[in-house]
Amino acid sequence: KNYMLRSFFIMLSKVKWAQKLIMGMGFARKMATRFVAGDKLSDAIEAIKGLNKIGIFATLDHLGENTTNETEAGKATQDVIEMVDAIDQSGIQSNISIKLSQIGYTLGIDLCTRNLKAILEYAQQKGIFVRIDMEDSTTTEETIRLCLEMRQSGFNRVGIVIQSYLYRSEDDIRKLCQSATPVRLCKGAYKEPEIVAFPKKSDVDENYDKLTSLLMDGEKSIGSPGGSDNGRTPPIPAIATHDEKRVDYAKSYADKIELSREAFEFQMLYGIRRDLQETLVKEGYHVRTYVPFGTQWYPYYMRRLAERPANLWFMVSNLFR
Ligand code: FDA
Numbered sequence: 001k002n003y004m005l006r007s008f009f010i011m012l013s014k015v016k017w018a019q020k021l022i023m024g025m026g027f028a029r030k031m032a033t034r035f036v037a038g039d040k041l042s043d044a045i046e047a048i049k050g051l052n053k054i055g056i057f058a059t060l061d062h063l064g065e066n067t068t069n070e071t072e073a074g075k076a077t078q079d080v081i082e083m084v085d086a087i088d089q090s091g092i093q094s095n096i097s098i099k100l101s102q103i104g105y106t107l108g109i110d111l112c113t114r115n116l117k118a119i120l121e122y123a124q125q126k127g128i129f130v131r132i133d134m135e136d137s138t139t140t141e142e143t144i145r146l147c148l149e150m151r152q153s154g155f156n157r158v159g160i161v162i163q164s165y166l167y168r169s170e171d172d173i174r175k176l177c178q179s180a181t182p183v184r185l186c187k188g189a190y191k192e193p194e195i196v197a198f199p200k201k202s203d204v205d206e207n208y209d210k211l212t213s214l215l216m217d218g219e220k221s222i223g224s225p226g227g228s229d230n231g232r233t234p235p236i237p238a239i240a241t242h243d244e245k246r247v248d249y250a251k252s253y254a255d256k257i258e259l260s261r262e263a264f265e266f267q268m269l270y271g272i273r274r275d276l277q278e279t280l281v282k283e284g285y286h287v288r289t290y291v292p293f294g295t296q297w298y299p300y301y302m303r304r305l306a307e308r309p310a311n312l313w314f315m316v317s318n319l320f321r
Contacts, residue, residue: 006306010191013302023298031311032301035271036063037293041086044293047270048092055281056289057231058094059131059267060087063294064102070111073104077115081122088126093231095129097290100143105135113146120155127157129182129233134161136190137197144172151181157233161240163188164208165197173211177218177236184238184267185211189303209249212239216250216259224263227286234288240267242276251285261285269304 012018022028037047041062048058060083067073080098087094096119099105103115116132123130132147134140147160159182162169166188176183187204188197198204215237219225227235239250247266254264265286268277280287292300305311 002309005309005312007191009302009306009312013299013306019298028301029297032297035269035292035301035304036297037270037291039293039295041083041293044291045086045090045092047291047293048094049090051289051291052093052231054278056277056287057265058092058289058291059097060094061097061133061290061292062102063292063296063300065099065135065296065299066101066106067104068106070104070107073102073107073111073115076102077104077118080119084119084123084126084128087128087232094291095131095232095234096123097131097133099133099135100139100146101135105139105142109142109146116146116150117155120150120158124155124157127228127230127232129157129159131182131184131234132158132160134163134186134188137166137192140166140168140172144176147181148176148179151179159183159234161186162211163197164211165192165204167196167198169207169211170214173214173218177214177221180218180222180236182234182236182238183215184234184240185215186240187243189307205243205246208241208243208246209253212237212246212250213253215239216253216257216264219263220257220259224260226260226262227265231288234265235263235286237264238267238288239264240290242268242273244276247276247280272304 037044044060051058062079062083064076067076083096100112104111120130132143134143144160147158150158161184162172164187187208219236227233261284265288266280267288267290270289270291277287277289
């Protein structure tokens with residue numbers, strides 16, 4: 001049952017008429033704000049100040065994906081550059097997350113590469129790390145290639161996301177560890193066919209723990225440099241999950257190989273398991289919250305509904321209030 005609902009929401013996330021309909025519903029917008037810091041950059045900066053106050057780092061994301069023309073892609077790029085400036089000027093402990101489809105991936109790799117370079121040049125100058133989010137599996141190969149190309153050409157403040165539901169991820173992580181590329185490990189939020197991804201959740205979880213170990217071994221093997229104190233550059237392993245079993249596994253594996261708490265971080269989404277985020281900080285772990293803002297919340301929100309059908313019942317019950 002959950003599987004069907006999940007597929008349904010992922011499908012809805014791509015349908016234009018559904019987007020129009022749902023974005024027009026006042027209550028849907030209100031429900032979505034649980035996961036979004038606000039419409040404006042300044043809203044997100046304020047939210048991050050609050051997180052920093054209690055010892056949580058952030059990664060700032062301007063919502064938007066699958067940009068359909070060059071002008072929009074250029075505008076999205078300029079917006080990210082402004083975000084880098086805002087972080088620099090406000091002094092918050094945060095870095096940036098972007099999506100390649102936001103800066104022109106679907107319009108051509110040359111355009112996308114040019115925009116990515118413009119962002120990285122600016123971010124490098126300001127000492128702010130840029131995380132390239134991972135989208136669906138048709139983009140995995142090219143996203144990794146582009147990230148590694150950027151690192152080889154001298155941009156060392158860029159990293160990537162790997163999804164434990166993909167069969168290929170173990171090989172990818174081994175390769176990324178060789179170049180000490182920071183990796184955010186997540187389970188994966190898109191709908192993937194069985195030929196590329198584990199269909200069973202238990203297998204995705206098992207693979208998650210295995211990949212956590214590999215990343216931690218990778219950090220350890222280069223002397224556990226960890227991230228920066230100002231919260232802007234992360235360590236190699238970023239364990240991004242709200243699943244307490246995965247979190248517990250990561251803690252115990254770090255203990256086992258004697259990896260210090262500064263040498264990895266946990267990551268969670270804004271609006272989800274804030275209690276767990278705070279507990280981890282109190283225990284002395286590094287935690288980073290993914291803070292999205294902007295008006296393009298629709299596909300992001302649909303993926304959050306797909307992850308947890310209980311969120312849907314919550315939304316529907318509000319409909320009848
Ligand atoms: P799982 O889905 O098993 O959930 C475990 C528990 O977490 C649930 O029982 C519930 O308590 C809580 N929970 C999870 N999702 C919830 C929700 N939507 N609402 C309320 N509670 C919820 N994916 C991707 O494909 N590319 C990417 O770049 C990223 N980036 C990213 C960054 C960060 C910081 C995080 C935390 C996640 C991502 N993801 C992602 C999303 C990721 O792939 C995955 O879909 C979600 O994190 C949900 O999976 P969990 O690991 O939390 O486990």
